[in-house]
Amino acid sequence: MDISINTTSLPHLDPDASLVFYRDVLGFEVRGDVGQGTMRWITVGPADQPGVSILLTPPAADPGITEAERRTISEMMAKGTFGWILLATRDLDATFAKVKDADAEVVQEPTEQPYGIRDCAFRDPAGNLIRIQEVR
Numbered sequence: 730m731d732i733s734i735n736t737t738s739l740p741h742l743d744p745d746a747s748l749v750f751y752r753d754v755l756g757f758e759v760r761g762d763v764g765q766g767t768m769r770w771i772t773v774g775p776a777d778q779p780g781v782s783i784l785l786t787p788p789a790a791d792p793g794i795t796e797a798e799r800r801t802i803s804e805m806m807a808k809g810t811f812g813w814i815l816l817a818t819r820d821l822d823a824t825f826a827k828v829k830d831a832d833a834e835v836v837q838e839p840t841e842q843p844y845g846i847r848d849c850a851f852r853d854p855a856g857n858l859i860r861i862q863e864v865r
Contacts, residue, residue: 734781736772739812739857740788740802744769746854747785754831755816757783783814788855806856809836813858821863825849828861839863 741747744767751757751773760782761772767787774782788806789799805811818824821839828851829835836850836858848862 736782736784737814738784738786739814739853740806740855741769741771741785741853742788742806742855743767744771744785747771748773750831750833750853751783751785754828754833809852809856809858811857812855813860816859816861817864818861819864821847821849821861824861833859 748759748762748771751771752759756775757773758776759771759773761770763770764787768790769785769787771785772782773785788802788811794802802811825839834852836852837848839847839849841847846862847865848860850861851859853859
């Protein structure tokens, strides 16, 4: 089989704030932006990886989700336990400084983990956990 990762999704609550975070803070290019108001689907990704994207989606846009499920999703997003993604960089300290300077919520400063990686963590504007590990 020939399978690759193309797109993963993360929920957003405020498309404009998410756009600023992923485009201006993380430096991703915007590949698509459809819809209007809070019902926008925004596709972003690293410029040097055109085949890999993050789709920022309204969290409860699926018509098959019940009201109870919408409440659960909202509660989990408020606690920062609904969505997360693991990114990588060659210069963790510089990346950490840039994201921290943009007033992102710091979850963990750069740390050498006992399992052999060095990483840090932030929350995006929707509360999603963004872990960034250092490529060695």
